[in-house]
Amino acid sequence: DQQVKQNSPSLSVQEGRISILNCDYTNSMFDYFLWYKKYPAEGPTFLISISSIKDKNEDGRFTVFLNKSAKHLSLHIVPSQPGDSAVYFCAASSSGGGADGLTFGKGTHLIIQP
Amino acid sequence: DAGVIQSPRHEVTEMGQEVTLRCKPISGHDYLFWYRQTMMRGLELLIYFNNNVPIDDSGMPEDRFSAKMPNASFSTLKIQPSEPRDSAVYFCASSPRGEKNIQYFGAGTRLSVL
Numbered sequence: 208d209q210q211v212k213q214n215s216p217s218l219s220v221q222e223g224r225i226s227i228l229n230c231d232y233t234n235s236m237f238d239y240f241l242w243y244k245k246y247p248a249e250g251p252t253f254l255i256s257i258s259s260i261k262d263k264n265e266d267g268r269f270t271v272f273l274n275k276s277a278k279h280l281s282l283h284i285v286p287s288q289p290g291d292s293a294v295y296f297c298a299a300s301s302s303g304g305g306a307d308g309l310t311f312g313k314g315t316h317l318i319i320q321p
Numbered sequence: 322d323a324g325v326i327q328s329p330r331h332e333v334t335e336m337g338q339e340v341t342l343r344c345k346p347i348s349g350h351d352y353l354f355w356y357r358q359t360m361m362r363g364l365e366l367l368i369y370f371n372n373n374v375p376i377d378d379s380g381m382p383e384d385r386f387s388a389k390m391p392n393a394s395f396s397t398l399k400i401q402p403s404e405p406r407d408s409a410v411y412f413c414a415s416s417p418r419g420e421k422n423i424q425y426f427g428a429g430t431r432l433s434v435l
Contacts, residue, residue, distance in 0.1 A: 248428065252425075308366035308369050
């Protein structure tokens, strides 16, 4: 029973266009969400996060949107650059109850084409 | 700071052998996490420590797995005896007090049990 789902294993986007990565969750106790980026042979690195009290958080080219009623979040990257090619993990946590630590999705491999 | 340091980067061993993975967290971080990444299950939390004390080990798969944190700058994850199904990439991560969810990952140890 995957509590955090990333249904697209891969996504190909042209350089300069918008990349939209999606994530769904099932546990209503989750109240904090994060996106991590991972290059081959490296560990995941934190990218951006959002608390459940917000519906949007922006940091430069990266924006995360949260739709609590749909239990859905998305990461927008605009404009996409070649260095954005990586695996992106969605993660979630709850501040009260349940297991601590982060629950990760299986990742989406983003490929930026020149 | 050099970031989270894991050793070894690669480990190849035979079934039945003891395996010890090592982690040095970022200096000053209060939390330390061990994760395992497999194709089937993605990134899973195994155990985490707060101020060297194990808080949640519900993700540890079975008694063959054990983790220790004898001091603030060192942790080990031991598998004894190892089995082929333990083959995975094991990540260590740390985070500072007040920012438990913003975790900084090491590069991981790729374990192959033959």
